[in-house]
Every structure is written in C-alpha cells, then in structure tokens.
Amino acid sequence: MTEIRRYRASVYSLSSSKLRELLELDKMRSIRAIVIVWIEILAIVSVGQYVLSSDYFWLYYIPLSFLIAGRQGALLQLAHDGCHRTLTQSRQLNDLLASWCCTLPVGVSFEGFTAGHLRHHAGVGTNDDPRSDTEKYRITDFRKPMLYLFLLKDLIGITALLVFRE
Numbered sequence: 001m002t003e004i005r006r007y008r009a010s011v012y013s014l015s016s017s018k019l020r021e022l023l024e025l026d027k028m029r030s031i032r033a034i035v036i037v038w039i040e041i042l043a044i045v046s047v048g049q050y051v052l053s054s055d056y057f058w059l060y061y062i063p064l065s066f067l068i069a070g071r072q073g074a075l076l077q078l079a080h081d082g083c084h085r086t087l088t089q090s091r092q093l094n095d096l097l098a099s100w101c102c103t104l105p106v107g108v109s110f111e112g113f114t115a116g117h118l119r120h121h122a123g124v125g126t127n128d129d130p131r132s133d134t135e136k137y138r139i140t141d142f143r144k145p146m147l148y149l150f151l152l153k154d155l156i157g158i159t160a161l162l163v164f165r166e
Contacts, residue, residue, distance in 0.1 A: 030078065037074045044068055064147050065155075075102045076113075083114045123129040 014022070044067045051060040081087050082098025099110035122128065141147070153159045 004026075024044055025086060025089055027089065029079060030097070033074075034097060037078070038101070041068065041071045044071065053131055072106050075106055078104075078109070079103045079108070079110065079113055080117065083112065083117045 015037050043066055048060070048064050051057055051064075054060070078087065079098050079102035082094055083092050083100060085091060087094040095110065103110040103113050119128070150159075
C-alpha cells in the first residue's frame, strides 16, 4: 500500500531573492523562440515548395504536414505564455507578438484564445471548465478505431471548428 503524504508549504519555501530570480523574465527568450519557430516553418514550406514539382510529392506530403502541425502547436504554446503575459515585460508587445506571430497565423484570435484559457483556469476540474478535445489523449491503444477517428477529425479540421464554435 502506498503512503500518501501531505506536503507542507514550508518544505518548498523560497527566499524572496530566489523568488524574484525565478519570476524575472529573460527579455529575449520568447522573441528568440518565436523567431526560431518561424524559421522552422519557412524551412518546411521551402522544402514543400521544392517537392511540389517532384513525382514523389505524396511521399513527402504527410511528413511535412505533421512537421507544420508541430510548429503550429509550438506557436499555440507561445500564445499560451502570451495569455499569462509572460512573453515580454511590456503588455502591449506581449499582446502584439502573441496575436500577430502566434495565434493569427494558426487562425485563432488571441483575445478569444485568452478568454477561453482564462475560463479554463477559473474552472479547472469543475463543470465550468470549458470543453476541450483532450478526450483523444486518453486513447493510447493503436488498435482502437476511435484513435483514428480523432486523428481524422483533426486532419480535416472538424476539431478546430468545434473549438471555434464555443
């Protein structure tokens, strides 16, 4: 039988100087991350344009689609940081970068993304927590057809439409 321990806050107490250090933002880290993701996207698109003229285009199409989707996920993770106002110290620059460089290229409004995310934080684990598409992460058995249905919904955009509808 496993023992469940309750951790006291004093075990994890931090000095005020250490807390200040942890809360300090690296002024260029987020901007570097955004630039790197966009360089990756441009490289993938360049490769895609090159292979468009190839007879083996369909061989490259699926891997390139997954690579682009992964970079879109990275943009949305950076947008998540923007929701919490941690991209930059300037709120105006934070919102500008999060909107124009992270959410709009993926087809999402930063204001809507932020509103939904903050609703999620306000109601985590309750009936007030907005519905999401996390049910697909519960299925890990590749033999179950439901996993492929979720994947197909993502690939043809049904998941995105359902999220935008809310």
